[in-house]
Amino acid sequence: MDNSLRAKLEEISHGEVLFDCPLAPYTSFAIGGPADALLVIKRKEDLAHLLNFFHNESLRWRVFGKGSNLLVNDAGFRGVVLQLAGEFAQIAEASVVGENRLTVGVGAGCSLTKLNHHCCRQGLGGMVFSYGIPGTVGGALLMNAGAWGKQMADLVVDVGLITAKGYEKLAVKPGDFRYRNWSSFAAYIGRGIIVDVTLALTSAHPSQLQGEAKELLRKRKVLQPHNYPNAGSVFKNPQGDSAGRLIDECGLKGESVGGAMVSTKHGNFIINNNKATATDVLTLIARVQHGVKKRFCVDLELEIHVLGASG
Ligand SMILES: Cc1cc2nc3c(=O)[nH]c(=O)nc-3n(C[C@H](O)[C@H](O)[C@H](O)COP(=O)(O)OP(=O)(O)OC[C@H]3O[C@@H](n4cnc5c(N)ncnc54)[C@H](O)[C@@H]3O)c2cc1C
Structure with missing residues (x-):
């Protein structure tokens, strides 16, 4: 984001904007590179105005809730992340x-x-x-x-x-x-x-x-890991079955890549147990999908949303 766009964004957001903001602290996975900007919006009247501004400036944007279903790429997000507070x-x-x-x-x-x-x-x-x-x-x-x-x-x-x-x-x-x-x-x-x-x-x-x-x-x-950052269930349950059961039966609990590991407590959770990167998690996801496909001929679909640099 160039300086003139930054200045305009600062003005339109009444200065309440964080530039080059690391997104890891805004996700329950504690993973992810920086967004160009992060803005916490508190008033309804500001929001339509902002969306117009983004549209006119061809700026990408994305809303975050608590980031508890999100995996943010290591490169972060080239655009503006919005969070709703105050009146919202x-x-x-x-x-x-x-x-x-x-x-x-x-x-x-x-x-x-x-x-x-x-x-x-x-x-x-x-x-x-x-x-x-x-x-x-x-x-x-x-x-x-x-x-x-x-x-x-x-x-x-x-x-x-x-x-x-x-x-x-x-x-x-x-x-x-x-x-x-x-x-x-x-x-x-x-x-x-x-x-x-x-x-x-x-x-x-x-x-x-x-x-x-x-x-x-x-x-x-009792059922879910709660001592390490995670994003809840990684995969959707296939119709009539449970992703956790399939992963467990493939012997993939405890499987790890870098700092990411399939939880030993619940097969459908991946935990960040040692400074995992998004690349670690995505590599582990691909390994789990491959294992389940090979053994059960089932394609596991992602439940978590992956935020790449461009959206
Ligand atoms: C420990 C743990 C346990 C969990 N247990 C469950 C469970 O039992 N059941 C379950 O369903 N999920 C579960 N989850 C996943 C997650 O908490 C839910 O999906 C939750 O509803 C996501 O809300 P969020 O505010 O964190 O959304 P985020 O992760 O911030 O966003 C999710 C998606 O919604 C979009 N979004 C967010 N807010 C808005 C908005 N206002 N307008 C438009 N788009 C928006 C985002 O852009 C993103 O694409 C769990 C997660 C964890 C970490």
Whole structure:
């Protein structure tokens, strides 16, 4: 990014921009080279303005939530990374829409942890399956995050998006989602950002929700590695099977390349156990895919998103 573009970006972002910003600290994998710039946006009115600026200057951009489903390339990203905070991280008062039924508007930058604590305190049922998923509401929606047989698609009523043209509201239905993917968002990739979501919840007892949350967190700790940086499940589960089981049966648990290792606890997790690079992880991914293909004739598809230098 040349100096005149930097100066314009500094001006348009009111100085709240970090140039040549290493992205590793912004991902749960703790891996990745620098972005040309990283900007934390706090006000809705700034966002459409910024997207227009990016469009006019032909600047690449990408939104990060908590970076918990991302592998960033060692070369980083030639463009601007955006993170949503402030107005984008708020939770509105619940509205009663029927017996035992409520809706809640949530900002896309709100973490699932904050939302779950709110739901547990307020007696709002439905979200608890996501307790322990370390992402934001926006990232969870885009990924159709799920656990224990439930997923975001079960709860979403509508979604607010901002594009260079401004704010728009999309009504959504469960059929718009696929496994670990909000497929209808494809039309907005590269031009739209999820900024808020309305969720359909139920009323529940706070103490019951707190008990469920505690139990789900306990199960996560038993089943998943939590002592080393990782990005959750690396591969999507093939239909009717589990990627972790296939990897385990290939004897690939503990397999390593450089500082990256297939977790010995859960075959579908790759951990960064010693200053792994993205190249280490990608080489290990290719080795696992090759092993599973050879033994089971199954192509393992990536669940994590890989961010290359050009997008
Ligand atoms: C320990 C661990 C456990 C996990 N367990 C689970 C689990 O049980 N179930 C599960 O489904 N996932 C799980 N994950 C993966 C991950 O936490 C989820 O996919 C999460 O929803 C990603 O949210 P995020 O905010 O971190 O998104 P990011 O990783 O930051 O982004 C993911 C993608 O969404 C895009 N994106 C993010 N925010 C927006 C936005 N506002 N608008 C448009 N695009 C956006 C990004 O550009 C990127 O392409 C786990 C991860 C870890 C590290």
